[in-house]
Amino acid sequence: MADDCLFCKMASGEIKPDILYEDDEILAFSDINPQAPVHFLVVPKRHITTLNDLEAEHANLVGKLYLAAKRVADEKGVAQGGYRTVMNCNTDAGQTVWHIHLHVLGGRTFTWPPG
Numbered sequence: 001m002a003d004d005c006l007f008c009k010m011a012s013g014e015i016k017p018d019i020l021y022e023d024d025e026i027l028a029f030s031d032i033n034p035q036a037p038v039h040f041l042v043v044p045k046r047h048i049t050t051l052n053d054l055e056a057e058h059a060n061l062v063g064k065l066y067l068a069a070k071r072v073a074d075e076k077g078v079a080q081g082g083y084r085t086v087m088n089c090n091t092d093a094g095q096t097v098w099h100i101h102l103h104v105l106g107g108r109t110f111t112w113p114p115g
């Protein structure tokens with residue numbers, strides 16, 4: 001656990017978000033400032049600061065982020081209509097929480113390319 005990391009505190013149970021899925025390695029919870037009718041985050045419980053810090057040993061873990069995303073999207077009823085997954089990396093992309101997280105957004109249509 002990294003000191004003063006919000007998502008590490010959620011992973012350890014110190015802070016309790018609205019949990020949608022949890023297992024030994026992964027936590028999914030509703031975003032506090034939703035940008036779509038469905039907006040949740042999927043995070044690994046172990047601390048990885050940005051996508052730039054990803055190593056080959058994390059490959060299986062990242063796959064599990066997507067498996068959890070798919071599962072919760074289905075439970076939220078957006079799997080068939082579609083949803084967007086985004087992982088922002090560093091400030092140019094808008095990353096504000098320094099523990100990797102997959103955004104899953106659904107329940108409306110999205111433009112491409114994004115602004």
Ligand code: 5GP
Nearest residue numbers: 017029030031032033034088094095096097
């Ligand atoms: P980023 O900008 O780093 O890609 O995304 C961070 C996300 O975390 C934002 O969508 C923001 O709304 C969400 N967030 C920030 N603080 C909290 C919090 O305390 N609880 C929850 N559930 N989400 C948070």
Ligand code: ZN
Nearest residue numbers: 005008047099
């Ligand atoms: Zn962390």
